[in-house]
Amino acid sequence: MNDQAESLRRLTQSSNEKNAKVIAVVSGKGGVGKSNVCLNFAISLSKLGKKVAIFDLDIGMANLDILMGLSSKYHIVDMLENQLTIWDIIEKGPANISYLAGGSGFSSFIQLNEELMQRFFQQLELIGQSFDYIFLDMGAGATKESIQFMLAAHEVFVVTTPEPTAMTDAYAMVKYIHLHDESKPLFLIVNRSETEQEGLRTLASFQRVAKQFLNKELQVLGFLPNDKVVIKAVKSQTPFVIFDEKAKVSLSMRRLVNEYLNDFEKEEERSFGSFIKKMKMLFKENK
Numbered sequence: 483m484n485d486q487a488e489s490l491r492r493l494t495q496s497s498n499e500k501n502a503k504v505i506a507v508v509s510g511k512g513g514v515g516k517s518n519v520c521l522n523f524a525i526s527l528s529k530l531g532k533k534v535a536i537f538d539l540d541i542g543m544a545n546l547d548i549l550m551g552l553s554s555k556y557h558i559v560d561m562l563e564n565q566l567t568i569w570d571i572i573e574k575g576p577a578n579i580s581y582l583a584g585g586s587g588f589s590s591f592i593q594l595n596e597e598l599m600q601r602f603f604q605q606l607e608l609i610g611q612s613f614d615y616i617f618l619d620m621g622a623g624a625t626k627e628s629i630q631f632m633l634a635a636h637e638v639f640v641v642t643t644p645e646p647t648a649m650t651d652a653y654a655m656v657k658y659i660h661l662h663d664e665s666k667p668l669f670l671i672v673n674r675s676e677t678e679q680e681g682l683r684t685l686a687s688f689q690r691v692a693k694q695f696l697n698k699e700l701q702v703l704g705f706l707p708n709d710k711v712v713i714k715a716v717k718s719q720t721p722f723v724i725f726d727e728k729a730k731v732s733l734s735m736r737r738l739v740n741e742y743l744n745d746f747e748k749e750e751e752r753s754f755g756s757f758i759k760k761m762k763m764l765f766k767e768n769k
């Protein structure tokens with residue numbers, strides 16, 4: 483579909499206009515469960531009737547599509563190089579979720595020439611009114627590209643396991659983001675905790691350290707248990723909240739999402755435009 487037809491179609495839907503909130507899901511250490519947390523959080527919101535998209539921005543190791551049993555035809559690079567619109571490359575996943583793949587070629591993103599960069603932002607601007615939430619699944623740690631997305635996002639979810647190595651790396655990430663933007667809302671999720679006590683203790687001590695050394699108030703979202711269901715769900719390429727909605731981890735995810743909507747999702751100002759504006763600024767600065 484060309485841009486014009488799509489704009490017309492969207493104009494007729496303008497009563498339904500949204501203003502997407504962009505949430506980057508990050509970790510310090512790799513393999514702590516970011517992609518699973520991102521995907522299942524997003525799907526849970528979608529099941530509640532929210533319009534949700536997830537962008538796979540894990541450069542080089544994009545695998546959200548595998549977790550959903552999809553194989554994506556197009557990537558962001560195709561959109562830029564082959565004159566496709568963003569709507570051409572967005573695919574539908576389970577529970578009506580929309581999915582956009584970064585693709586491995588995405589690593590060259592930062593070297594895009596001015597024209598392609600403009601095109602990227604133009605296309606991005608087209609979708610802000612169509613979603614309530616856009617989740618960015620980031621690679622582990624911080625790269626030059628991923629930092630810009632994190633800093634532009636409205637909120638950042640930091641995922642860690644209770645292991646000291648994961649916590650140390652997650653703390654380094656929190657510190658890094660905080661040094662660049664003190665006001666960024668940071669949410670903490672502990673994944674794979676063995677017991678409730680371990681989950682609560684990990685959350686509390688992480689929060690305490692951030693407060694003490696950075697004077698940063700982290701929002702504690704909660705913890706998810708270590709649950710074999712996640713491994714089974716990954717093997718069957720189905721998000722765990724769909725694979726077994728009564729599993730411990732799925733119930734915990736539901737609690738987490740409810741907590742987010744009830745406690746943190748106040749009717750505050752949100753603007754997709756501010757995300758795009760920050761992205762443009764950050765890219766200009768880093769050129």
Ligand SMILES: Nc1ncnc2c1ncn2[C@@H]1O[C@H](COP(=O)(O)OP(=O)(O)OP(=O)(O)O)[C@@H](O)[C@H]1O
Pocket residue numbers: 509511512513514515516517518519540543620621622673674706707708709710712713716731
């Ligand atoms: N709550 C959990 N219970 C049990 N196993 C889990 C849980 N969360 C994640 N895992 C296991 O950890 C693996 C890695 O998860 P995932 O791919 O989501 O991590 P990631 O942080 O996105 O990794 P990467 O840094 O490579 O992107 C999963 O395939 C699963 O086997």
Ligand SMILES: [Mg+2]
Pocket residue numbers: 516517518540619620621
């Ligand atoms: Mg991942």
